[in-house]
Amino acid sequence: MWYNGLLDLSVWQLILVALGLTHVTIVSVTVYLHRHSAHNAVDLHPALAHFFRFWLWLTSGMVTKEWTAIHRKHHAFCETEEDPHSPVVKGFNEVMWRGAELYQGAATEDTLNRYGHRTPDDWMERNVYTGRRELGIILMAVINLALFGVNGIWIWALQMMWIPFWAAGVINGIGHHWGYRNYECTDNARNIVPWGIIIGGEELHNNHHTFPNSAKLSRRWWEVDLGWGWIRLFQLFGLAKPKVVGPIAHQIPGKQEVDVETVQAIANNRFQIMRQYRKRVLEPVLRQESTGMEKDAKSLYRRARKLLYREVTLIKPQEQKRLEEMLQQNQVIRLIYEKSHELQVIWQRRSGLRPQDKLNALAEWCKQAEESGIRYLEEFAASLRSYALRPA
Secondary structure, three states: OHHHOOOOOOHHHHHHHHHHHHHHHHHHHHHHHHHHHHOOOEEEOHHHHHHHHHHHHHHOOOOHHHHHHHHHHHHHOOOOOOOOOOHHHHOHHHHHHHHHHHHHHHOOHHHHHHHOOOOOOOHHHHHHHOOOHHHHHHHHHHHHHHHHOOHHHHHHHHHHHHHHHHHHHHHHHHHHOOOEOOOOOOOOOOEOOOEEOOOOOOOEHHHHHHOOOOOOOOOOOOOEEHHHHHHHHHHHOOOEEEOOOOOOOEEOOOOOOOOHHHHHHHHHOHHHHHHHHHHHHHHHHHHHHHOOOOHHHHHHHHHHHHHHOOOHHHOOHHHHHHHHHHHHHOHHHHHHHHHHHHHHHHHOHHHOOOHHHHHHHHHHHHHHHHOOOOHHHHHHHHHHOOEEOOOO
């Protein structure tokens, strides 16, 4: 029948087609806009990159320069007043339900000029994709009606709301509000779920904010980054070339000297280093110290222990008071907590340390840790000495 369109598909076939079409849009966003354009983490063949531009024009009217510039500004000013879409500043509901409007409002000329470099500026971009963005959306509606008949209306509507809801709303809203954290990066970014399937890997938001220039978003063996799977498939056909997938650092068995390469390797690997510190020093020492605690001390310990791992800028005043109370009651826990922050200062730019100063500071940190009398801290310091930029 004419009202079923040229393809005359069943209900289940229509659902599968709709999910397939929306997934192409997700791949266009995560691979092309996000990893290729905004972060320059992967090179794409010009034909593939142009296909993604064309598809986004049809399904969202999204402009590469605008999306790229706003996303870069988000990373530059994450969760401050300058952040275009921070749920911490603007409120969760505002970002969750008005994410697309926040993008539109943030696309000022100043933002585009400052953060929109290295984006397409050819004739098609100026005269079609940017100049006639509504035309693509209308064309998509006409194609859907021709292929799927009256069902093309709901398929088109689904396509139009897919990115505003999942990318602009869920990732920017829930991704900074709820979930788990592999790494204590300096903002509140969280992994929503470990299986990045619906939004192509963007669910792994904490991993991304920790390593923003990595083409691969998964970090744990049980995490799934579907976008990375597509990149590897494109790479197989010569259509993509990942640039960075993670930090560069190696451990050389038997290496005991702290040198410049040690400092650089640790700085490159700093988030994994601090995760190791948590697993190999903080947690075993906490278990050991909690054994002999009195009842009141144990209650305080249970409420405050997670604060020992948290990025210090994310600790609220009331939580800071609870943390300080615990640290006053146990000098061993205070020592390993303070040593963790001393280690982080070594690679922080705002510390003002010169390369030689960082080298001396790391050597001194290892020396003090190995003389602390705390076995877990001594073993961790010895492992730091083994780091280098190149394998043995």
